[in-house]
Each structure stands twice: as structure tokens, then as C-alpha cells.
Amino acid sequence: MTTLTKDAGTPAPADAGAFLSVRDLHVSFKTEDGVVRAVDGLSFDVERGKTLGIVGESGSGKSVTNLTILGLHNPQFTTVEGEILLDGQELITARESELEKVRGNKAAMIFQDPLTALSPYYTVGRQIAEPFMKHRGASKRAAWDRAVEMLAKVGIPNPKERAKDYPHQFSGGMRQRAMIAMALVCDPDLLIADEPTTALDVTVQAQILDLLKDLQQEFGSGIIFITHDLGVIADMADDIMVMYAGSAVERGTTNEVLRAPQHPYTWGLLNSMPRLDSDLGMPLNPIPGAPPSLLTPPSGCRFHPRCTFQDRVGGTRCVTERPLLAPDRASACHLTADQKRTIFLEEIKPRLA
């Protein structure tokens, strides 16, 4: 992943560096029980044509981050700090009318559950045509033709007729294809896919993932792919960011993060997941405990209550001092680089093979 020096205001040239950059993002919600710090100091970049995979468990802040990028949070209860630059445009301070020009045009989103994300009252074709009319000023006729073309592209058989159908007449996999068609209709530069295949069956998931990859080649969009499934991320992403309790704990290229992971949480995730070729004699290696409440997050390193490598750091550093995530390939952990390498090679990797 490339890191950029901040240059707010001047739009970055189209082909160089990050298209989206998020800097020191903090998102918190006011609730009856107190303030939930859902995202706590997050920075990342996405380049055109590349896929950034965000992995994390529920409550790690991965979805909140991406809703915030598109301004889909409820401003009444949400405090957002930091900087989100999309093609040089600052989105946090942007007015609603400006955001409307971004959403569905420059940046689009694919949601997890296509049945609740599509409107039951309008035909699929009309829902796909609508953003094209709004953002491109196309006529009703032209937009409809474009919708049919998009449906054909995502593999809906007989698209001319099926465009007149309502979402309930589509199967789960077809609805997700329709969502992808809708997201890509204005040829966005950024596509946010929030667990797009979690609700689907495994054979359909494989179709949709391959379709997204192939369409990305054609459209050249940057993709933020959010999932909890390391297998899916291995298949899709160029770069990976692992999130835990509201902040990133590790990032790097897919190869680096999956083949030479550095953070104890990433080790835990890899170790706890059964694979089709894993050793059957041994029990799985779960991460002890449960993810923390974000109302009262743990002091120091957020992962320390569940971490089994704390004693290797020594002292109380893990409890008192929050490890920072350096730019580029990095992990937020107090272990030294040598320790990380040897622990992975000697203690974690043998258990994976």
C-alpha cells in the first residue's frame, strides 16, 4: 500500500497514488449507555484498480468506517473527526448536496443483504436506471437501455424481460448481481462492498467473487472489500487491513499478511479457522475470550486481554501503552520485529500446515 503525504485541497492526478485516503478517522456514537468509540484513529489509502480487503469480526468498526465514507451515518448521534479525501474532495465536512453527487456516481456501495437494500416497490430496471438519470442526466429511455445492458453484463439471463421484474422475483444470487449492476452503472471510481457474499451460498459466492474481479478489470474501480472471511479476502484483495476493536492492527499486501502475519490477532484468526486441508487430529486453536465492548475499551493495546504473547513484551507496556501502526507494511504490537518473525515461524506456522 502506498502512503501519501497530506495534500488537502489539490486534487491528486488521476493515475498516481491513492484515490481515496482516510486519515486519523474517529467515529463515535452517543448512546444511552455512554459513548461508543466505533472507529478510533484509522488511516488507509485505496488506489484505482486495486482492492483493499478489510477483515475483522463484528464490532471491529469495519462497516462503520465505510458508511462514514459515504456519509450514511446519522449525524444527530455521530461524531466524526479526521479526514476523508476522495479524489481530493474532503467528505467529512461536505454538505449533503455535495455528497449526493458523490454517492452512486464516484463512489458506490454493495450491501450485504440485497433483499433489504433493494426497494420492493420499483422494478429492478428502474432502480438501476435511476442513478444513471440523476448523475449523467440521461433520458428515461437511455437509462433503461443502460440498465438492461448492465444486467446483461452481470449475467442475468434474458435481461430485457427481467429488468421489468421486482426484486422479490429474483433469487438471492440474482439480486446480488442486480446490486452490482446498480453500483457499477455510473462507472464509479470507488466501490465499497460490505460483506457482499455473506448471505449467499458457497457456489453462488464463488460466481459473484469471480464476477466482481472480472468487472473490476473492465471498469478499473478501486474496491474496498469488507469481510470476516479470510478465505474470501485471500481470493479478492491486493492489500489487507486487519481491524480489531475500532482500529487497524495490521496491514500489508495480501501475500505479506497471510503468509507472514505479524500481529497476534492475525495469528489467532488464521489458527482458529479450519481449512479443507488442515490436520484433523488436533483441536482448533481459538482466540481466548471475546471481543471487548467499545463503551469501555481495554487500556493500552486493545487486544491485550486476549493476547497470549504479552509476557514476551515484558513489563506492563501492553496494558499501559497503545501500540501505533506505522505506515506501509506494519503491525500495531509491542513485540519486536525479530520476535514477530520467530514466533510466527516457530510457533504459529507449524500448527497451520
Next chain:
Amino acid sequence: MTEDMVLPAQHNPVTVGEPLLEVSGLTKYFPVKGGFPIRRTIGHVQAVDGIDLTVRVGESFGLVGESGCGKSTTGRLITRLLEPTNGSISYRGQDISHASRRELAPVRSEIQMIFQDPYSSLNPRQTVGKIISGPMEINGIEPDGGREKRVRELLEIVGLNPEHYNRFPHEFSGGQRQRIGVARALALEPKLIVADEPVSALDVSIQAQVVNLLQEVQRELGIAFLFIAHDLAVVRHFSQRVAVMYLGKIIEVGDREAIYTRPRHPYTHALLSAVPEVSLTDDGDSAGRERIRLAGDVPSPISPPSGCRFRTRCWKAQDKCATEEPPLVQISGNHAGHLTACHFPEDPTTEARDEDIVLDPALAALEEEG
């Protein structure tokens, strides 16, 4: 967590390997109502259509398939939460397929169920103690030292703090709630547990905890499991024998080794090749596995295809597949106990092929261009 768990001795041990539950020709059709002004039955959802399976004492039998294939309905039929349309279920030689409530009562205490959703399967208005002692109360069981002592024991077995006896479900996390569900299932010392997607609602790091717990319970207490799940890797980890379902039928069954490394049915091949995997070797791509991408979704179980139900999505389908339903038999080349329902089975390997099978038209078109 559960390392020093207290395990009660089995009362009447049965030899491992003898059949505990035998199901044959099990069928469940749900009526579809429609019409105006008089609503009448206009069709049937053929959720489960004539399946045979045997769960042996102390073994874990896995049932995999995609949504709508009838795996959950099978679980509910076996626990007799649903009345079968046809076929027979026999538990330890006793036919329970249409047994009355009274006849079922003694059997029900031996067959327990763990549900998928740990949020909706626990009564929010009851304490943990009440939830876990419920089965004992209903069956009038008074263990030595009282029910409360037994509940505390069970809480310890599943790795929860016995002090939490008086807490309510909302005070627990998802993984802990699923442990409560396991404790409730263990309360009557069952011989068979039907676990319907017991870990799929949990986070990855928590899933492993619950899988380990179930595995310990299965091994230490010798309880047989019917493990229903869609996650092939979890089923492989947990079950010694596995059946693959498609549209209400078992299309392939065999021991773990046979299903995962020597599958014969095209659908099993497609299913295995679709599982996204983290490859740990350094050569990038998913290390020499075959790539099969089916077209479209599973057809409707209201009017399933004639003959072989998979033929509409199968790359090997011929005329015979439409007219003749393939029987579930041991086809040539299979080891004993490995049954496949297919006229034109695949080679018993999951190695990469010379050419990928891509049936999805959009995908094929895009890949042609690229």
C-alpha cells in the same frame, strides 16, 4: 477453559459402531396454498424427498448442502419437531416416525437439539439456571444432589462460570449463549444431538471455541452427533462421515476422506472447489485445486428437475439424466460405504483440471475478453 471438566459416567454404554438412528425414505412435503376465494393446495415444496441415512453410536455424521437443500428440515424431522410425510425414522430399533407425544417422551430425552441462533433459542425471561434445568423439570428427573447442583456441573462442563446460575441470557455474549444451548442439550445425558448450524452465527474467533467444546463433548461423553452445516471446512473438522444434500436428496455420502479427497458427484466437486481458502504455500494461487463455477442458483424445490436434480447445472448432463433418476449406490471405483447418485461420475480427485469449468455465461464472456 474446559480442560478439567467433570464428566459423568455413562449409565448404559452401547458399543460404538452399531446403528443408533436409521432413516429410510424420509420425505417431507410442505403444501403451498393459493387461489381465491377458496384457498387450496396448489403444489408442494419438496423439502426432503426420500433420504436414507444411518447415524451410528458415538459417531459424528455431517450433513452439508446449500440453503434450501433440506438439511435443516431433515434435522427437524429426526427430532420429530416436524411430522414426516413419508418414510421411517427408527431410533435404537424403535419406529418413531409417527409416534405420539406420549410414546415419544422417553425418546425425546435421548435426542436433543442445538439451534443455530443463540439469541432466539434462549428464553430472555428465564435465568440460565431455569433454562438448563427446564428439560430435567419436564422429564421429572431429580439428579443426585438436586437440579441446581447438576446445572452448575453442566455450566462448568461447557466452560461457563457456575456462579452465573442466576443471570439472564442478555448478560452473555453470542459464544457464551451458544454454550448455554449446549449445556441445555446435555442436561438429559442424550445419546444423539442434532446440531443445526451451531456455529454459523458466531464470529470466527468464537466459532473455534464452540467447535472444540462440541468435539470434546462428543468424544468424552460418546454422544452421537448429526452435525448440520453449510461450512465444508467445519464439517470436515467435526464429522467422521459426511452426506452432501442437493434439493431434498442425498447425492453423495461416505467417510470424510472419501468425500473431501475422492468425491465422485459433480456437485460435490463444484461445492469443494467453490470454498475460498487461504493458501499458505508461497506460489500464490490456491495451490492446484480445480476451479468449477456453476451457473445460476439452485432451482425451486416446488418443481424440481426430473431425473437427476442437479442436471440443470451439471456440465456432464445427458439425456439419460433427465429421464432416469440415478440411485444412491456404491459406484465402481468407490470404497465401501461411499455412495454416489450419479450416472456419469467424475474422477476421484480434486486436483486442478487442464481447463477450468466455467458455466456462468457472464463470467465466461468476461474471461473470454480478458
